[in-house]
Amino acid sequence: MVEWTDSERAIITSIFSNLDYEEIGRKSLCRCLIVYPWTQRYFGGFGNLYNAETILCNPLIAAHGTKILHGLDRALKNMDDIKNTYAELSLLHSDKLHVDPDNFRLLADCLTVVIAAKMGPAFTVDTQVAWQKFLSVVVSALGRQYH
Numbered sequence: 001m002v003e004w005t006d007s008e009r010a011i012i013t014s015i016f017s018n019l020d021y022e023e024i025g026r027k028s029l030c031r032c033l034i035v036y037p038w039t040q041r042y043f044g045g046f047g048n049l050y051n052a053e054t055i056l057c058n059p060l061i062a063a064h065g066t067k068i069l070h071g072l073d074r075a076l077k078n079m080d081d082i083k084n085t086y087a088e089l090s091l092l093h094s095d096k097l098h099v100d101p102d103n104f105r106l107l108a109d110c111l112t113v114v115i116a117a118k119m120g121p122a123f124t125v126d127t128q129v130a131w132q133k134f135l136s137v138v139v140s141a142l143g144r145q146y147h
């Protein structure tokens with residue numbers, strides 16, 4: 001079981017309370033699709049992913065980015081049981097969508113880059129430590145139902 005200090009909880013809560021889900025979700029998913037183009041294979045039904053420009057202004061991708069952030073805030077609301085919180089979502093990504101679990105880490109890194117760029121100097125070392133820990137727990141929980 002993952003233990004969280006009061007300070008880690010405060011940092012994670014504060015990141016979410018200042019988060020623009022639409023902006024950060026869209027930018028993170030777009031960045032993932034552009035920087036790691038093989039991740040595009042799962043989004044065949046999402047319209048035009050021809051190049052960086054079309055990805056960045058694709059409304060279906062933007063909407064899915066927002067959906068991912070709403071998925072992420074389930075972990076915030078259930079910090080002491082992230083593993084079970086994601087059991088179903090993990091099953092969906094493995095059995096139904098066949099998403100390679102390595103990709104969770106890639107998207108997580110894009111989220112970190114986008115949030116750090118947005119927060120600027122407020123993204124301190126302590127912030128990064130807590131945020132990275134939070135995302136590692138999410139990534140591991142999402143990967144749990146793979147076998």
Ligand code: HEM
Nearest residue numbers: 039042043067068070071072093097099103104107108138
């Ligand atoms: C932090 C990591 C991630 C979270 C929190 C997350 C969350 C979600 C959520 C909430 C849904 C909607 C589930 C539903 O409709 O019930 C979803 C669907 C989906 N996810 Fe993820 N996801 C993550 C990573 C990824 C990655 C890395 C990929 C592929 C590279 C991916 C591909 C998909 C696809 C293809 C769908 C179905 C989209 C559709 O057809 O509507 N996800 N994800």
